Amino acid sequence: MASKAKVSLALLLLSLLVLCASLAQAKDPELKICQNQCKRQKQQCERNCDEYIREKKERERQRGEGNGGVERESYDREEEREEQEEEEEEEEAEDNPFLFEDEDFESRVETDEGSVQVLQRFTKRSKLLRGIENYRVAILEADPLTFISPAHFDAELVLFVAKGRATITMVRDEERMSIVCDEDRKSFNLECGDVIRVPMGTPFYMINRDENEKLYVVKILQTISIPGHFEAFNGPGGEDPESFYTAFSREVLQATLKADGFQLDKLFHKQRKGSIMKASKEKIDALRQHKQGSAGIWPFGSFSSAHIYNLFNKQPSKSNQYGSLYEALPNDYKQLQDVDLSVAFANITRDSMVGPIYYSKATKISVIVEGEGYFEMACPHLSSSRSRGQRGGRESSRPRKSSTRYRKVSGALRPGVVFVTPASHPFVVIASRNSDLKVVCFEINAKGNIRYNLAGKGNVMNKLEKEAKELAFNLPAREVESIFNLQDGDLFFQGPKEREEEYGRAFE
Template sequence: MAVLKKSTLLTLLFSVLVLTASLASATQDLELKQCRHQCRHQGGFDEEQRLQCEQRCEEYVRDKKQREREEREEGYTRRRSREDSEEEEERFEQNNPYVFQDEHFDTSVRTEEGRVHVLRKFTERSKLLKGIENYRVGFLEANPRAFVAPVHFDADVIFFVASGKPTITLLKEKKRETFNLQCGDVLHIPAGTPAYMVNRDDREKLFIVKLINPVSLPGEFEPFYGPGGENPESFYKAFSWEVLKAAFKRDRDEIERLFRQQKRGSITKASREQVEELSRHAESGGAAPIWPFKGETKGPFNLFHNHPVSSNRYGSLFEANPEECKELEDLDLIISFANITKGAMIAPYYNSKATKISFVVNGEGWFEMACPHISSEHGHRRGGGTWQGDKSGQSFQRVSGRLRRGVVFVAPAGHPVTAIASENSNLQILSFEVNGKGNTRYPLAGRKNIVNNMENVAKELAFGVPAREVERIFKSQNEEFFFPGPTQQEEGGRRAYI
């Protein structure tokens, strides 16, 4: 069946309304006729009383027609307004400079056994993100027992294991380091370090989220495949045959034959025996909960092995920061993982210094953020209204967007932000917070919000009301960081986001 255009649908809707009005009119004519009949046969009425009765019948039916016509027109206007609002919502979300979805990722690797997607440079979307233009975000997805070919990058890479059980090998200058990793493990691969891995899980796919910090060209990096063949092409083949023959002390035919064999791509299938061999001598990844603390040996650590920095029945927040971890201190980075219970929310808060790059690992929901940089003509408010703010002065616009697995969203330093899980599932968000050294997280609601720390006089001066009225609002929420979220009844426009 062909899809009807919006104009056709509106025409049909108008026709239905006209038909409904006609039927209503016929019903009302019958009602008027019956009312007049009762007036004429009412016992004890003289002629004048019968005329007055019939006049009241006419007035009643006329007023009823007017009310029903106004209700139909109001309903039609509301439907049109809702449709226009939803269209405007979609247009704004497509141009939202702080939200990145599937279409903003490029596929750098795709084989039968897996794929690698990399987000384009942040500044391609908006100059508002110039502060993080050197960072890139990507993810790797690989099948059970998939092998990822040796590669090095002209970039520092931090990755987080979201699912699967990778065994990864790093080829250091004088030794080989191999680790068996699991969900929650974080590993830093320094720029230039050759690495390869295999998913030793027989059933679960491997999913790794990566933060990439290029060291050669700002915001630009390349994978360099060495050991391997034609797909992907080995960088060895860029050298002349004279150089390769001298370097390997072998004939050209033998060298050429070696580099022609691998044609299956950079992500291939390994046998169970090969997986066992690759993981046999590996160290456990983030098994030791005492890491990451300064002074310990560098290596992977598990974000979930430390106690959450905040936890209640509405969610949990796990975090590793530069003050505790030497590896993160060198990178000036905070890594956090929020698991928001379905229907719950994170308290509105802001970071003092860190810009937060968030990747939705699982679940659905939405986020909202206050931003002073987006002009009001591009503003949009959930539910079909307009941006809040006085055009004559500073205006804080509300930026919002739908969240689902694979969506990236950015909260710059100083920007108040919150995230809300849908009623259907928990919302799990991994965040890389750059410029994390010395960062402070300021809660704007909940038991430890910033207003509760103000003197009463300051509260009265700031809000223009007695301090007790301020406290009635800011001290009513007893939970900390994770709260019950808005209900569907309270948030009428919510269905546009979930």
């Protein structure tokens, strides 16, 4: 009966609303009286609905108590099941949050002559990588004799030339910096192995000056304005690339440039070739032959050949028959100090490996340039996540044998793949039996970072006291030492004789 009364009341309210609408159209003098009646009926209807909800909740509560809380327990179990499913889905998504492949890159620039591919934000894959959310990785590829259009970035850039030969030109504002100098720009010829920093906001452009070889540049960007986000601002340009000048109103451009509309249309609508374009050999030669930096102070320290650091111009920090490691540390290259970054290049000989090692405070971002292989890493975070998921998000009442459990994180490596090894996570990298594995590495938080070897000469375990070894391993110290002294190599070793089946295809 109560429900029928509510339905009747709703119908009456609807009729009054229709009547009010009709009166409004006819401008009837009784309109105000009708509107007041509608308002009162609406308020009464809302009160009835609120009362109905309260009565329903009370009936459900009483029914649950009468069943001994069975419904409540069922609800709890359902909620627990949903939480477990969410954790399992999250764990599946984070099954290997440290490995990134082709599908994880987005194309920022794509022309017939080249491309710029940018790796997704690290935190998009997993919250475990939020420590490097301010960093992005990008890869530039450009055909021979091409020009990369001028731009500036709202991020700090460090570039590594992995293949090819380039010329980069940076523009500066001498008046702003109160420096007396004849030149407003400096150009540098770059070779394979060169590292160079482009400070945030500095306009620059590049050419691939080689007539035959492609240019391959790996970039690390430290975002500043918006964590994890960066933009390229193109000044010169037209429709492609679009110039940021065109964002201003026509009146502003006419006033600031003292140009008429015809001139502006001609200036900002003719370019349609994209940011990477073919250039004649004559123009490339002219750009590469401009005087390189020799004197002056810009933007910090000497703006000269010291602005470039070539990894291959000095002896490797570690080298043997199984591989070589070249490093540019903040103390070696002043340009890296302000961004707290180091750059390294590892050439792992085929059928060899580097590690196991870990870095005390640096998170390592590695980009595969050539070859194939795989990596393994010990991670406590994913193991902990899985354990919680198996218990439905509740802690087990059984005592645990250890406070930490580890999960092996691994993945196949090939050109273009990026993998991350967080600080203090032990890892190894293994080259296939078919080719050397060449890796470009950026190490974030490099100041004061220490590399700890876990095998071979100078490994950590050999530095423990005798008593500490015996207590930690529950073995006589001589037995522990006999095992950790078997390997007399240093950092690079012969690879495993047996490959895991899951990586078999990577080495065929």
